[in-house]
Amino acid sequence: MLSVVRNFWWHQKAKMELRKAFENAGLYIPLENNKRFPKIHKILADEEQQTVTFIFTLLNGMDPKEVTKKEFVFKQHFGNNIEIDGDHKRFSLIVYLQAIQAELTYKYNDISPVISGMKVPIVCGKDRNGNWIAFDAKTEPNTLISGEPGSGKSTQLRSVITTLIQYKTPEELHLYLGDLKMSEFHLFKGIAHVQSICIFPKELTDMLTHVYSEMLKRSQLLNEEGVMHIDDLPPDKRVPYIVLAIDEIVMVMDNKDIKSMLIQIDSLGRALGIYNILSLQRPSHDILDTKIRSLLTVRMGFRTTDLANSRIIGTPGSEKISRDTPGRFLLKRDELTEIQAPYLAEKAAEKILKTYKSSSWKNRFSGHSKASKENEEEFSENDIFNGGLK
Numbered sequence: 001m002l003s004v005v006r007n008f009w010w011h012q013k014a015k016m017e018l019r020k021a022f023e024n025a026g027l028y029i030p031l032e033n034n035k036r037f038p039k040i041h042k043i044l045a046d047e048e049q050q051t052v053t054f055i056f057t058l059l060n061g062m063d064p065k066e067v068t069k070k071e072f073v074f075k076q077h078f079g080n081n082i083e084i085d086g087d088h089k090r091f092s093l094i095v096y097l098q099a100i101q102a103e104l105t106y107k108y109n110d111i112s113p114v115i116s117g118m119k120v121p122i123v124c125g126k127d128r129n130g131n132w133i134a135f136d137a138k139t140e141p142n143t144l145i146s147g148e149p150g151s152g153k154s155t156q157l158r159s160v161i162t163t164l165i166q167y168k169t170p171e172e173l174h175l176y177l178g179d180l181k182m183s184e185f186h187l188f189k190g191i192a193h194v195q196s197i198c199i200f201p202k203e204l205t206d207m208l209t210h211v212y213s214e215m216l217k218r219s220q221l222l223n224e225e226g227v228m229h230i231d232d233l234p235p236d237k238r239v240p241y242i243v244l245a246i247d248e249i250v251m252v253m254d255n256k257d258i259k260s261m262l263i264q265i266d267s268l269g270r271a272l273g274i275y276n277i278l279s280l281q282r283p284s285h286d287i288l289d290t291k292i293r294s295l296l297t298v299r300m301g302f303r304t305t306d307l308a309n310s311r312i313i314g315t316p317g318s319e320k321i322s323r324d325t326p327g328r329f330l331l332k333r334d335e336l337t338e339i340q341a342p343y344l345a346e347k348a349a350e351k352i353l354k355t356y357k358s359s360s361w362k363n364r365f366s367g368h369s370k371a372s373k374e375n376e377e378e379f380s381e382n383d384i385f386n387g388g389l390k
């Protein structure tokens with residue numbers, strides 16, 4: 001009985017607080033001696049998720065834009081951790097009772113139980129409820145990481161790649177890295193998993209040509225063996241997973257050959273065990289046209305300058321991320337989730353990676369190496385650019 005009473009009073013208090021917020025936000029219709037407020041339909045408390053959700057509808061004639069414009073008033077009443085969503089009439093206001101963790105130090109041991117069992121785990125970070133979030137590139141093969149300078153993209157790539165190196169052997173996973181900013185991937189030089197680190201567009205073209213020809217070979221192999229996925233190949237014919245990661249693609253997306261190969265790799269890579277992660281500072285419709293965007297199904301939207309940028313990434317709300325929280329981003333998969341990325345400093349990464357270095361390491365496509373010439377002999381330009389997989 002006591003809990004029923006407590007529940008009733010709690011509901012009344014929450015309702016009154018929302019009414020006060022409507023009043024301060026000017027969301028009401030004045031009557032002679034009274035005010036008509038939006039209709040509150042439901043107040044739901046979720047103990048597990050630590051949220052309170054209000055569902056309300058505006059009265060006819062009320063401007064829905066006022067709700068988002070007056071978001072600050074709702075924050076004054078319910079705190080900074082709220083989310084307002086709705087269209088022209090019906091809205092939800094979610095109040096998060098637990099703030100997202102602002103700093104999260106990268107520790108492989110914390111991540112390891114979450115990714116256990118995944119084939120090619122891509123670590124994201126922690127959500128509001130303190131749960132680690134990661135996904136398997138085997139089922140979600142192509143990812144876009146985007147956001148303005150200093151928002152945390154390179155750091156995130158560093159954590160993702162460092163995690164993969166610790167999780168898979170060099171026989172199980174090959175990494176192909178494009179470092180067009182010439183800033184990040186030097187850390188991975190000498191790592192046995194890493195086949196190549198490219199810093200110039202020509203090297204990148206050679207590297208992609210190689211990955212593309214590998215894709216054709218794998219496709220033929222699956223055909224010959226009559227299987228649908230590289231995981232189903234007989235043990236003596238197994239091939240490693242490939243992760244292709246390119247930091248800052250803006251420099252090369254006007255190169256038609258590179259764009260064409262990326263589109264084909266992203267379209268066909270899933271069953272062939274070839275996965276792609278692209279990072280990009282300033283998204284625009286020119287760089288991320290609809291074709292490539294539709295293939296990059298996972299999006300990590302770090303802080304952006306405005307809503308237009310966030311929309312291109314597919315993470316509206318990224319423009320609201322504060323400068324004071326680098327590493328904070330919105331993860332778009334089926335749903336949009338706010339995440340804090342782990343922080344792995346360069347020095348800490350160097351320490352982890354030391355044990356994975358090989359003294360016989362060679363950077364395959366650096367300086368336009370002969371490996372690309374071998375591929376050119378195996379596959380003609382027609383194979384590569386005019387649908388050799390048909």
Ligand SMILES: Nc1ncnc2c1ncn2[C@@H]1O[C@H](COP(=O)(O)OP(=O)(O)OP(=O)(O)O)[C@@H](O)[C@H]1O
Pocket residue numbers: 103104147148149150151152153154155156281326327328340341342343344
């Ligand atoms: N997950 C994180 N947690 C805490 N701080 C972070 C995190 N990620 C990045 N930072 C801080 O933000 C700084 C910039 O990060 P980073 O270089 O990854 O940004 P970026 O988006 O790649 O920038 P640019 O596009 O200019 O290279 C880092 O030096 C670090 O101080």
